[in-house]
Amino acid sequence: MSSSPSSSSSPPTVVSSSGKVLLAGGYLVLDPAYPGVVVSTSSRFYTVIDAISEPSAPGADGPIQIRVRSPQFLDATWLYFVDFAGPDGVHVEQVPDNPNGASTKNKFVHLALQRTLALGVELVSAGTLQNALGRGLDITIVGDNDFYSQRAQLTAQNLPPTLESLAKLPPFNKTGVTLPDVHKTGLGSSAALITSLVSGLLLYLKVIPSDSFATEGGTETASEGRKLAHNLSQYIHCLAQGKVGSGFDVSAAAFGSQLYTRFDPAVIQPLMNDVTDSSEQLAPIISPSNKAWDYRVEPFKLPPHTRLMLADVDAGSDTPSLVGKVLKWRKENSADAKTRWDELDALNQKLSRVLLRLGEEEAKYPTAYRKAVKYISTIQSVQWLANPNIIENEKVSDFRRVIEAFVEVNQTSEEIRAKMREMGKLADVPIEPPEQTALLDACVSVAGVIGGGVPGAGGYDAIWLLVCDPPNCTSEELPATRVERVWSTYKGLDVSPLLAAESVAKGVRVEKFDDVPGLAAIVREQ
């Protein structure tokens, strides 16, 4: 913006939300009968909201302005005027952000501003909201590097595609391209973006209490403010995407890792008309007290001393076209599809149960658990129970039971892969295409690798692995190092690791501006 007003001196509001990986339950999770195993990632989206403190021209009393910038991209500044005078409560209109009158559009950002302010008017009144907005807002949105492919940046710096190289890149690295041209890695950028922006606005404008994100995610424990932010984000995300997906990505961004059961899309149907100023009231529908929000978020997390590894595979698949074909096959073969989905669901649930059980084992028998992880971390999974000596250890039963549970994770994830491949063949969809099968087989046979698969809809996008991560090991001893070696020398596909691990924080989190490495620098640069 050419005449950008300066920002206030108090620290800005910073709200982040996590990315997602659907470990198990792809396609099935579109149906409320089947839960999905969702892991939220340490890679996050950050929304930074600051007040505009001075009039744009001395003495001028201009309109309320909201400027949104995504400094990782070219041509990514959007300026909006907010008007409370019209008949519709609140109107948010994009205006050119430079004297030439040219500016790109961002439907996701525009709808997030428009619908969040509209809900705010209903919940706290137009006057209160106007006061909270003051002269306007300066908003910066950034995503951790993992959300976008860093291949070009690594090549430009002559760095190999390894975790070590990725760690050397500056935080919130510039992509050098416009948003439509960026290569996404599949961590759910739009869901994380919407959830952090909506949550940040609700908090900044005091539509929800300041401690809304102090409690953890999960439908039992989450605050009403977190649930409101989730419901509103689900609605805006569906509207911006022009479709209602299962919503597991927004749920991961809001609540963190979980077993997710989708909501009935009928709840938001009355609001799905894409008119900027709809006369339909949002609050009665979006409110967490609306019983029609029937999603379920059950606790889930990966076992201790294991590590999620993700890799982006530089080929890419179009999720909506895969989904369309699988759902068509399901419709045309309903009896067979039901049997197969029920079988897959039983395996998905078995996987989540045994992963959770491992967490309980660690809590009860930390020493035996640690020893078991250390032991299997140097051996291929097929050999984990092969050595008869492991039953001669002292504390034999705890130690062996932990190993057996890891074997069950391994076998179940392999069975899920097989069933997904079968479904892919029947529906004529490359859910786990042969190139991905070869890559996964190579990875899963590495010593200390517990299991793996293609996340979400599958295709040529990415792979996930769960590997042992025993404490007090040198990097050479770690399974992750061996996996990285496989990836970096792999010939069949171009495999590039992502830095993300499982998020320790559950979904939306309030951040301290100066504590997030690289955030202040990118926000302050103009």
Ligand SMILES: Nc1ncnc2c1ncn2[C@@H]1O[C@H](COP(=O)(O)OP(=O)(O)O)[C@@H](O)[C@H]1O
């Ligand atoms: N850093 C960002 N800043 C602003 N908008 C973004 C950013 N990243 C993604 N988006 C929005 O999300 C849209 C991409 O959405 P979508 O194609 O659904 O991606 P995904 O599969 O990652 O969720 C972009 O067109 C843009 O509107």
Ligand SMILES: C[C@@](O)(CCOP(=O)(O)OP(=O)(O)O)CC(=O)O
């Ligand atoms: C098929 C699905 O169940 C899972 C798709 O998961 P992905 O992680 O593949 O999704 P994208 O972020 O759109 O690439 C569709 C859904 O649940 O919405």
